Amino acid sequence: MTTILDRIIEQKKQELALLQNQSVFYPAIDREKRSLLDKLQKSQQISIIAEFKRASPSKGMINNGVEPAVQASIYEQSGASAISVLTDQTFFKGSFEDLIAVRETVQLPILCKDFIIDPLQINNACAHGADIILLIVAALEEKKLTELYQYATNLGLEVLVEVHNQAELETALKTGAKLIGVNNRDLKTFQVSLEVTEKLAAAVKQSGAFLISESGLHSQEDVNRVRNAGANGILVGEAFMKSANLKKTFSDFQLPLIEGARP
Numbered sequence: 001m002t003t004i005l006d007r008i009i010e011q012k013k014q015e016l017a018l019l020q021n022q023s024v025f026y027p028a029i030d031r032e033k034r035s036l037l038d039k040l041q042k043s044q045q046i047s048i049i050a051e052f053k054r055a056s057p058s059k060g061m062i063n064n065g066v067e068p069a070v071q072a073s074i075y076e077q078s079g080a081s082a083i084s085v086l087t088d089q090t091f092f093k094g095s096f097e098d099l100i101a102v103r104e105t106v107q108l109p110i111l112c113k114d115f116i117i118d119p120l121q122i123n124n125a126c127a128h129g130a131d132i133i134l135l136i137v138a139a140l141e142e143k144k145l146t147e148l149y150q151y152a153t154n155l156g157l158e159v160l161v162e163v164h165n166q167a168e169l170e171t172a173l174k175t176g177a178k179l180i181g182v183n184n185r186d187l188k189t190f191q192v193s194l195e196v197t198e199k200l201a202a203a204v205k206q207s208g209a210f211l212i213s214e215s216g217l218h219s220q221e222d223v224n225r226v227r228n229a230g231a232n233g234i235l236v237g238e239a240f241m242k243s244a245n246l247k248k249t250f251s252d253f254q255l256p257l258i259e260g261a262r263p
């Protein structure tokens with residue numbers, strides 16, 4: 001059966017063919033460095049990666065009426081540690097223009113949230129102002145994951161390596177990843193459960209990597225649950241994009257770290 005992740009990757013292969021005909025190469029070396037890892041090391045609270053996400057395959061349109069710069073400013077003022085920007089157009093209605101608008105507005109590290117399968121996409125993310133890229137283990141062969149991880153870190157980018165189960169986590173840890181994202185959403189079935197973070201947390205912590213719990217966080221209780229499992233950070237999209245009182249929703253999520261949460 002073809003899953004949504006398969007369809008997204010097929011789309012990325014087509015986009016890659018177009019990218020191959022463009023001349024994109026701007027290494028990150030000269031750029032001002034904005035580091036999520038530094039922020040995680042210093043934070044006394046759970047760190048929040050706030051996402052700019054107009055739409056998604058599981059939820060359809062979430063909020064297409066807010067400007068990226070406006071949303072990003074509120075994220076920064078509310079205390080976000082980084083901002084994630086969905087740049088995929090076909091499935092999430094995002095764009096690299098959104099990423100540029102966010103980077104120009106805030107001083108925070110920017111995560112390019114896309115489905116990366118080739119170094120050219122890393123060049124492209126970097127050229128548009130990303131500080132962090134996402135690599136999804138479920139979307140990549142192990143050899144490709146290692147190649148892309150090394151390529152991105154050589155450019156000075158930080159890499160959030162995303163997993164959803166134990167086998168993927170073992171593969172992710174072989175790269176030496178310092179930032180592990182545990183996605184509570186199964187990207188093949190859309191099922192969301194915070195138990196995924198609870199199950200994988202101990203192995204992430206043991207590796208010395210920072211643990212970011214991603215998806216399905218809607219309330220203080222949800223944040224409390226993943227924090228108690230040992231999460232250093234959370235990645236939140238829908239709850240912020242849909243909030244009628246973003247500052248309040250945000251502050252409800254800002255909990256102190258538990259003892260020993262730092263790797």
Ligand SMILES: O=C(O)c1ccccc1NCC(=O)[C@H](O)[C@H](O)COP(=O)(O)O
Pocket residue numbers: 004005051053056057058059183185187214215216217235236237238239
């Ligand atoms: O969100 C989806 O429907 C989705 C479907 C297929 C691949 C990826 C998808 N989402 C990416 C994410 O992981 C989330 O945007 C992110 O973790 C925030 O999740 P949420 O807070 O639940 O919006």
